[in-house]
Amino acid sequence: MREYIPVLLFLLVAFGFAAGTIALSSIIVPLRRNAVKNSAYECGVVPMGDARQRVAIKFYLVAVLFILFDIEAVFLYPWAVAFRQLGLYGLVEMALFIVVLFIGYVYLLKKRALEWE
Amino acid sequence: MTPVPAPQLIALDWWALGAVIALSAGAMLLLLLEFVPAKPGSSRAAVLSLLTLAISAAAVFVARDARRSIFDGMFVHDGFTVFFTLLFCAIGAVSVLLSWDYVRRTGIHHAEYYVLLLCATLGMIVMAASNDLITIFVGLELMSLGLYVLVGFRRAHLESNEAALKYFLLGAFASGFLLYGIALLYGATGTTSLTRMAAFLSESPLRGNPMFVAGGLLLLTGFAFKVAAVPFHMWTPDAYDGAPTSVTAFMSAGAKAAGFAALLRVGLTALGGMPAEWGPILSAIAILTMTVGNVTALLQTNLKRMLAYSSIAHAGYILVALVAGGRDGASAALFYLAVYSFMNLGAFGIVTMLGRGREERVLVSDLAGLGFRQPLVGLAMTVFMISLGGIPPTAGFMGKVYVFKVALGAGLVPLVIIGVLNSVVSVFYYLRVTVALYMQEPQGEPTEVSWAAPAVVALLVTLALTLWWGIQAHDLLLEAQRSVMGLL
Amino acid sequence: MIPISWSLALSAVLFVIGVIGVLVRRNALVIFMSIELMLNAANLAFVAFSRDMQSLDGQVFVFFVMTVAAAEVAVGLAIIVNMFRLRETVFVDEINLLKG
Numbered sequence: 001m002r003e004y005i006p007v008l009l010f011l012l013v014a015f016g017f018a019a020g021t022i023a024l025s026s027i028i029v030p031l032r033r034n035a036v037k038n039s040a041y042e043c044g045v046v047p048m049g050d051a052r053q054r055v056a057i058k059f060y061l062v063a064v065l066f067i068l069f070d071i072e073a074v075f076l077y078p079w080a081v082a083f084r085q086l087g088l089y090g091l092v093e094m095a096l097f098i099v100v101l102f103i104g105y106v107y108l109l110k111k112r113a114l115e116w117e
Numbered sequence: 118m119t120p121v122p123a124p125q126l127i128a129l130d131w132w133a134l135g136a137v138i139a140l141s142a143g144a145m146l147l148l149l150l151e152f153v154p155a156k157p158g159s160s161r162a163a164v165l166s167l168l169t170l171a172i173s174a175a176a177v178f179v180a181r182d183a184r185r186s187i188f189d190g191m192f193v194h195d196g197f198t199v200f201f202t203l204l205f206c207a208i209g210a211v212s213v214l215l216s217w218d219y220v221r222r223t224g225i226h227h228a229e230y231y232v233l234l235l236c237a238t239l240g241m242i243v244m245a246a247s248n249d250l251i252t253i254f255v256g257l258e259l260m261s262l263g264l265y266v267l268v269g270f271r272r273a274h275l276e277s278n279e280a281a282l283k284y285f286l287l288g289a290f291a292s293g294f295l296l297y298g299i300a301l302l303y304g305a306t307g308t309t310s311l312t313r314m315a316a317f318l319s320e321s322p323l324r325g326n327p328m329f330v331a332g333g334l335l336l337l338t339g340f341a342f343k344v345a346a347v348p349f350h351m352w353t354p355d356a357y358d359g360a361p362t363s364v365t366a367f368m369s370a371g372a373k374a375a376g377f378a379a380l381l382r383v384g385l386t387a388l389g390g391m392p393a394e395w396g397p398i399l400s401a402i403a404i405l406t407m408t409v410g411n412v413t414a415l416l417q418t419n420l421k422r423m424l425a426y427s428s429i430a431h432a433g434y435i436l437v438a439l440v441a442g443g444r445d446g447a448s449a450a451l452f453y454l455a456v457y458s459f460m461n462l463g464a465f466g467i468v469t470m471l472g473r474g475r476e477e478r479v480l481v482s483d484l485a486g487l488g489f490r491q492p493l494v495g496l497a498m499t500v501f502m503i504s505l506g507g508i509p510p511t512a513g514f515m516g517k518v519y520v521f522k523v524a525l526g527a528g529l530v531p532l533v534i535i536g537v538l539n540s541v542v543s544v545f546y547y548l549r550v551t552v553a554l555y556m557q558e559p560q561g562e563p564t565e566v567s568w569a570a571p572a573v574v575a576l577l578v579t580l581a582l583t584l585w586w587g588i589q590a591h592d593l594l595l596e597a598q599r600s601v602m603g604l605l
Numbered sequence: 606m607i608p609i610s611w612s613l614a615l616s617a618v619l620f621v622i623g624v625i626g627v628l629v630r631r632n633a634l635v636i637f638m639s640i641e642l643m644l645n646a647a648n649l650a651f652v653a654f655s656r657d658m659q660s661l662d663g664q665v666f667v668f669f670v671m672t673v674a675a676a677e678v679a680v681g682l683a684i685i686v687n688m689f690r691l692r693e694t695v696f697v698d699e700i701n702l703l704k705g
Contacts, residue, residue: 060686064679071675074668082121089123100145107148251666258673262680269684275691279700281684286636286697289677290627293643296670297620300650304613307658309666355703 061113072101129183133194135176136202137246140239143169147232158221162228163571166213166235173242174206184603186248190312193248196600201245201378204455205371209238211462211575212367218569219363219469223477225270233270234367237263241375248386250299250309250336253379257295257343260375261288264368268360280359287342287352295339301332311387318388330394336383337395343376344432347405357425362477365421366465369428370458377435377454381447384439385604399440400532407433407539414546420468421479423546424461427505430543431457437536438520441527444601449523451597453516456504456586460513463579464501467494470572473565481553483564488554491566495554497580504583506547507540512586519594612653620646633685633695644674 040047079086079094086093108114126134147162155161177199185194212234220226240260247253265288269281303309305328306317323329338349345353357365384395410430417423435457438450472478488495504511517540524533586593619642626639648667655663689695 057686057690060682064682067675068679071672074671078665078668085119085121087120087123090121100141103145103148107151110151251669255669255673258676262676265680265684269687272687273691276702278684278688278691279702282633282688282697282700283703285681285684286627286633286640289637289640289681290643292677293620293623293640293647296644296647297650300616300647300654303663303666304650304654304657307660309662359703 058116065108065113069101069105072097124188126187129180130185130187130194132176132180133183133185133187133198134192135180136173136206136242137192137239139169139173139176140235140242143172144232144235144239147228147235151228160217162231163213163217166231167210169235170206170210170213170238174203177202177206190310191249191252192246194246195603197378197382197604198242198246200451200455200596200600201374202242204374204458205238205241205245208367208371208374208458208462209234211459211466211579212363212371214571214575215366215462215466215469216363217571218567219361219572222474222567223271223361224475225361230267230270233263233267237267237367238371241371241378244375245378245382247379248311248382250302250311250383253383254292254296254299257375257379258292260372261292261343264288264364264372267364268356268368270361270364276359277361278359280356284352284356284360291339291342291349294335294342298332298335298337298339301328301335305329305332311383314387333388333395334398337380337398340376340380340383341402344373344380344435345429346402346432346436347409347429348402350406350409350429353429354422354425357428358419358421358479362421362465362469362479365425366462366469369424369465370462373428373432374454374458377432377439377450381439381450381601382604385447385601396440399436400529403433403436403440403532404535405433406430406436407536411539411542411546414543417546418481419479420481420484420550421465423481423550424464424468427543427546428461430539431461431505433539434517434520434536437524437529437532440532441520441523441529443527444598444604445523445526447601447604448594448597449519451601452519452590452594455593455597456512456516456583459579459582459586460501460504460511463497463576463583464505466572466576466579467498467501470494470567470569470576471564473567478564481550482557482560484550484553485557485559485563486554487559487564487566488551490563493576494566497576498554499551500580500583502547502550504587506544508544510584510587512583512590515587515590519590609653609657613650616646616649616653619643619649631696631698633688633697633700636697637681637685641674641678644670 075097076094079090083090131138143165147165150161150165177194180194181196181199183194184196186192187194213231216230216234220230237260240256240258240263243256243259244253247256265281265285268284269278271277299309302314305323305326306314308314308317342349342352357369360368407430410426410428410433414423414426414430417426431453435450435453438446438453440446441449468479471483484498488499500511504513507513507517517536521533521536524536623639623641623643623646626642627636630636630639648670651663651667651670655661685695688700692700694700
């Protein structure tokens with residue numbers, strides 16, 4: 001455990017610095033509340049509109065499709081690791097898997113699910 | 118770095134896997150066919166679905182006497198699998214016939230409808246054929262995901278959407294329980310294979326092991342949701358009511374049979390008959406399911422909701438057979454499931470035909486006077502109602518006779534008494550439909566019937582089977598008994 | 606090495622949080638997230654058992670569960686988004702056309 005002591009010290013200093021500055025500023029900084037100060041901070045630019053905007057529904061579609069195809073990659077990793085032991089059989093199985101996915105992809109293209117406008 | 122041997126599949130295995138392969142290929146083919154524009158009003162999706170289901174059934178039928186364990190025992194082909202595969206293919210085919218005209222007149226005629234129907238059927242078959250908790254889970258999800266979308270297939274229709282949302286949220290919730298149960302059983306026994314679990318348990322019984330008991334109960338909860346047993350039935354009336362009626366017919370028969378198939382396989386293979394701890398719990402669920410289902414059905418004025426509660430009650434009767442347990446209990450449950458599937462498909466099938474165009478008539482009062490204006494509809498509906506009510510000479514009567522006989526044989530007298538009382542109660546609301554058909558005058562505009570040849574074929578098939586199994590129940594019972602032989 | 610009981614306790618806590626979330630929250634999206642939490646609690650239990658037993662089975666199951674969960678997300682989000690388009694709400698209390 002001895003080698004972790006520097007890390008512990010580092011953490012203590014980091015937290016201490018953060019807590020210290022916050023405490024110090026709350027003590028010595030003068031408080032002047034006004035409308036501008038209470039508004040949301042947008043890098044110094046005057047904020048426009050509400051931050052809680054509706055997200056266009058198209059993003060959901062893209063996100064959902066991304067998740068579906070993204071997660072399938074998880075099966076490729078164990079297959080790649082054991083590729084040599086699985087041999088031809090594994091290759092054929094994986095090819096079938098990819099073909100099934102590809103059919104889904106082709107269907108999406110056909111249904112214009114990937115066109116933005 | 119020793120190479121992993123590839124599984125050796127003999128010719129027979131390919132036949133056994135035929136149903137699964139055919140259904141997957143059929144579903145994908147239908148998706149790809151979207152590339153080739155069809156003529157408006159073309160029935161090719163429905164025809165192709167029927168063909169796929171026929172090929173699946175035929176492939177399994179060829180290998181019906183074989184007993185094979187494929188993919189390291191994850192997929193088993195035995196009498197049980199054959200029985201349920203044929204049942205699911207038949208349910209799928211009847212549903213396609215019922216949907217043929219219905220999806221057109223309600224404006225949901227898309228190839229995807231049939232793709233999802235095939236996928237759901239595939240999921241049901243995988244559930245019945247799996248010998249591993251993980252494949253059962255994957256099959257169950259395949260079925261459920263297909264059904265969630267099918268229930269909400271009328272996208273612009275508020276009720277359909279609401280039904281889909283409720284079914285989805287509660288179904289996914291149930292899947293969570295099921296999966297956690299599987300995880301605990303895996304932790305307690307070190308395997309998810311049902312056969313290896315049975316071997317482990319016979320060496321070191323885990324009676325009272327908290328992880329094992331909790332896992333089993335969570336698993337039971339998950340299945341109880343899927344078969345709509347009280348107190349996990351809340352989704353049923355809403356999902357059945359809001360779904361397109363052809364989908365209601367399909368899921369009321371298929372999803373329930375698949376849930377019971379998986380429950381039976383897990384209970385009988387892995388846990389060595391239903392575990393003793395389950396006896397009282399299953400009895401309580403059975404009593405509640407029968408009673409709540411029947412009593413609530415009495416209050417319904419909507420035909421679809423009434424049939425939904427009736428389907429809950431029928432799950433209760435099947436649970437009585439499960440409590441009785443053993444080979445006789447399982448075969449009585451299989452018999453009842455087959456009979457129930459067809460009479461329920463028939464009853465919902467008639468509801469799909471009521472009304473013209475986009476209009477749907479689903480109230481009991483909409484049936485008023487229909488028995489004389491449309492004699493075939495009146496006759497068929499009456500037969501389905503007396504069969505659901507368990508009155509001879511119909512299949513529903515024989516189903517109840519077998520279930521209660523087995524339960525009596527197992528000494529479950531109180532359960533049988535409650536079951537019989539419930540059957541008597543149920544006759545009231547089933548007969549109300551018949552009374553409406555023949556003894557009431559229509560209020561307002563009389564209901565029209567949308568005739569279509571495929572739906573009539575489906576109706577005649579279900580009608581014939583309901584009557585045939587009422588008179589000649591022996592053959593089906595023999596099949597049911599043969600198919601559970603391998604499980605015990 | 607972390608004892609298995611710790612992982613299992615965490616998994617049980619996550620599962621219970623998920624169940625309670627489903628039961629008390631009224632926003633369909635939050636209910637859905639709670640369900641995902643339940644599935645991931647099961648995943649954690651699978652991995653913990655798998656490591657404890659020195660067998661890879663449990664880890665492979667997690668892949669399957671993740672895939673199924675992704676499919677569930679796709680279907681569930683589609684239903685919820687469609688609901689929002691029709692009704693302008695995702696609160697399950699306000700979704701009450703079907704009853705009886």
